[in-house]
Amino acid sequence: GLGKTLQTISLLGYLHEQRGITGPHLVIVPKSTLHNWMNEFKRWCPIIRARKFHGNQEERNRQKEELISPGKFDVCVTSYEMVIKEKGHLKKFHWRYIIIDEAHRIKNENSLLSRVIRMFHSNYRLLITGTPLQNNLHELWALLNFLLPDVFSSAEKFDEWFQIDSESQKDEAVLQLHKLLRPFLLRRVKAEVEKGLPPKKETILKIGLSEMQLKWYKQLMQKDIDAINGAGERSRLLNIVMQLRKCCNHPYLFQGAEPGPPFTTDMHLIENAGKMMLLDKLLPRLKERGSRVLIFSQMTRLLDILEDYLLFRGHKYCRIDGNTSGEDREAGIDAFNEEGSEKFCFLLSTRAGGLGINLATADIVILYDSDWNPQVDLQAMDRAHRIGQKKEVHVYRFCSENSIEEKVIEKAYKKLKLDALVIQQGRLQDAGGQKSVKKEDLLEMVRNGADKIFSATGSTITDADIEAIISKGEEETEDLNNRLQKFSESAIKFTLDGNMSIYDYQDEKGEFSGVPSGVDMKAYVAANWIGPGTRERKKVKYNENEYYRDKMTVGRSAPKGPRLPKIPVMHDFQFFDVQRLTALFEQEANFEVMKHQQEQKRSLAISQGASEETIAKMEEEFKDPNLPQPLTEDEMLEKDRLLEAGFSNWNKREFNYFIRACEKHGRADISAIAADIEGKTFEEVKEYSQIFWERIGE
Template sequence: MKDIDILNSAGKMDKMRLLNILMQLRKCCNHPYLFDGAEPGPPYTTDTHLVTNSGKMLALDKLLPKLHEQGSRVLIFSQMTRVLDILEDYCMWRGYEYCRLDGNTPHEDRQQAIEMYNASDSTKFIFMLSTRAGGLGINLATADVVILYDSDWNPQVDLQAMDRAHRIGQKKPVRVFRLITENTVEERIVERAEMKLRLDSIVIQQGRLIEQQNKLGKDEMLQMIRHGATHVFASKDSELTDEDIDTILERGAKKTAEMNERMQKLGESSLRNFTMDTGATETSLYNFEGEDYREKQKMNMMEWIEPPKRERKANYAVDAYFREALRVSEPRAPKAPRPPKQPNIQDFQFFPPRLFELLEMEILHYRKTIGYKVPRASDIPNAAQVQKEEQKKIDEAEPLTPEESEEKERLLTQGFTSWNKRDFNQFIKANEKYGRDDIDSIAREVEGKTPEEVIEYSAVFWERCNELQDIEKIMAQIERGEARIQRRISIKKALDVKIARYKAPFHQLRIQYGTNKGKNYTEEEDRFLICMLHKMGFDKENVYEELRQCVRNTPQFRFDWFIKSRTAMELQRRCNTLISLIEKENTEIEEKEKAEKKKRAPKGQSAHKRKAEASSDRKEKKSKT
């Protein structure tokens, strides 16, 4: 609607604006979630809406289970990497195992994904690729189905995509499915691509020269955009059908056959001009140098795209309209009043419980003096009984006696009045960082408080923490931090035990990889990483950044480009893998030592018994003699 003047040629045709419209229409054909704000959320959830909002996804969702049952393996090509993101979400939702390759995939990951997919016992069902990524270097001969989610302007690119499965080693016939949205610009794109292929076969392949091919012109672009626009504006509801996949495939095969038949009839002149005129037109008297002058007048009378008409509502209710427009909700019951000069106390300040009783008495008496009536709550069970009990408390309330007022003032000084929300949050974070027992470190983290104040507050906190409103959340936060601390301690212990087995660990240390060695890192590199990590201290902050600098400065790796180019995050991941291997090795050694001790224990015990029995026999003989 924004560019309706361009579509109706009322304004000057701007090629860039036309290209932009063309790209937006192609995104419409692929999936609405390619437009920001179209997907429901946040929070974003993966559900049936991912499929039901796109005709192509509906067809794909019907086709893939059928292929999976047949034991086929599938390649899916798309030109848009954001479509691959949507397909990834779909595969995770449906439980299909997949690999992905696009222009941002590193060479190592690309090779690993190809090998994983082509393995004889591979469980990967889908390999999704961007159409122009990878090129001729990809062999995916284990797949026997190719799905072109969208089509390229250049037919050779699509053919090259299909050829990824037509490789040496292919043992099955390869089937190709192309998804095209009906009555859209995609139909014209595919027609143009087919014409290019046909022109290539009848002209270029015969060795004849061809003039410079016409690029996509403004008029042709406009016709592509306008194709099916009237149909779209005329339709009110969704046209996504619930047809069986076999019916859809049968109709698709029929349309493909029709297009091929039309292409066969096209002459060279029509192909050069990228028009779908039949070969009979070429022999017509009205046709001269590729132009049909009989149809020229009709072409000049450009079809006018009518924007959709605004429908009036039969019953126009003003009150209902403004209620909906302003979203006026029912007024909530006002909060119960409180005395104007009552102190503001927080639960984390841990005042004596008696203070809250006195403050409650004061609030009830104030409500009695102003004649407050408790409203009936409609959203709780036994609302009438609850209202009656609350009103009875107010009616029976008495003012505080002088002794009680004096007691209240005294109790107001007995809490942690100097602790604010910021101090409390610092205290909780320090407990998470150092654990509840390291009180000295916690005291250093809480700014503006002396160690004595923090120790006093900590004692009261752990005694009365159940009085806090969100204690579950706070305790979960502290326990997560303590779990991380215990994990660091266990890792440090495992490294100490491992290093202690060797006199010269930088030269002698060996790691039991099992089947998890990997291809990238050498044993020399792994040995250096573990020994340096133990030497620098695992608990240190930024230890992996320092480890990275050590790797770069070490002479033994001066020509090792791989290890010198690793980031701190990659070194951390490798060290975590090595630590898990070391912990597994330590556990196996401990279990082996325990088993040996158990084997030795019964032998020693029986010998001890034999000695005891022999000595008792000698004593009995002596007593008899």
């Protein structure tokens, strides 16, 4: 809805009118938008001879002779599938412009479409997409490689450029990526293009599972219990994930769940699925308000069930999925969009109906289930939330409570952060994202809410409940969006804690009044920087017996261990006396462990009714001088002195700058070296340099 189609047509119009370049141009678009592109060419630039190249074998042969032959057309508009089928004919032309709409279709450089379009000869190439970054940076490389195969020849090289191992590399990579994209990326957001576009409001509506769904959900979990306990392959888990998602949508997606024969469309179709009950309560309210609705689902068999439901309730509707022919798509879209149309609902499959088509006459979008890839859902919402929309668009995302779907939506929101940081904010946090979901993530998803599912009872909802569901959904969604917004803002401010920033921090007493005037900002930040602690991986128990033992022993907390002193992280370039400090910390830890064990022994003896003499004798034994001893006062002072003696305020980046500066200016030119290291004074660098050259041989 940003006017990408119009902008492209105006470019071809400019070439035709101003430069005398009439073509031939090739425009490759999704099947659903062929009709729209032809209409837009007619509407905005009738002088260009745009020809549609699409149809069965017979029609295409006729088109090749009469229309798509040299001199008879300026622009050939065709679909992705036709490009693959007719590559032999299209390869004969030398195209002026190859334009690909919804270009994320070629994000995988090894797909058939990607390989075919790389065979065509062209002077210029243009990619149109609302979502250039979906999963990871490698997909961005695939698009850039198509535009400039000479510059972006090696994927390995590209991945190497943006390999992030440290803070300094992250900043360098960001700058590189921005410099790199600037010449090739023209980016628009709706707020810049259309000031009068009404807002879009998304609400996640959580609904419990019905009795029948709970029964099937439990059976699916029990059937593959060993895989859920971590014994199975990743592929098996993926299958379980799919089955559970089907169960969340509607139990009739499973063979044998629907009562019959005879199979009748009746209230049981609604009552046996939580989401259907929610939909049944929601649609009449929306109809009363005069709204019109798009319902998206990924499963075409679910669209069949929804079709039965709409017929049962007497709502008029249209439908598009992957099997709908081009003519039917055009007829459906036109029937829905025409003035005074009686069609109330449009059923769409997320992948087939989510690209490029204009349904701005609807103002409600219902996502019956969510996609792993959030960009697909965003594309779906944008069928209604586009230029030309008069009303506020409401998006209702259905989610089954305490089920796997909560985790799918969480995963999708995490991917949205990636887009926010790389393309929108130009930061690379998270951008090396894994292409596929890891086994551990799948296990976590499948187990999500398992204990609640097994103790749940089926849900039914009344008209009063729906108000509560919507208001609760609005609150939760707002909370999620706020967290996401803070994440994106804090990413620009170099913090990742969501709400605190080094620029406007106030201490408890409110004494901190910002950075003192006349102080270099970078130096101030560097001096007050506190590094994050080390991250430890959470242990996941895959042993079946342990898993159940844990589940059954809820409420009993594990006995607490002794509080051991924590050894700080000591890098070699910080020149601590690691050997002596480790010895002191170990001595302190040994004493704490022994003290804890003695305390436990004493408590146990008292609880078992030991006499006072026994306890006194025990305490006498505890005073044995051969047992580990606490640090003496001198040793405590020594420990503090050694910790202060190290250069704890020097980080890896500054160390690297120091090394490079020494290579550049020579080790003796301290002032030149200090000038190259941000945030360090001449005295600090001089002191560091002296120790560095003394201890370099260690």
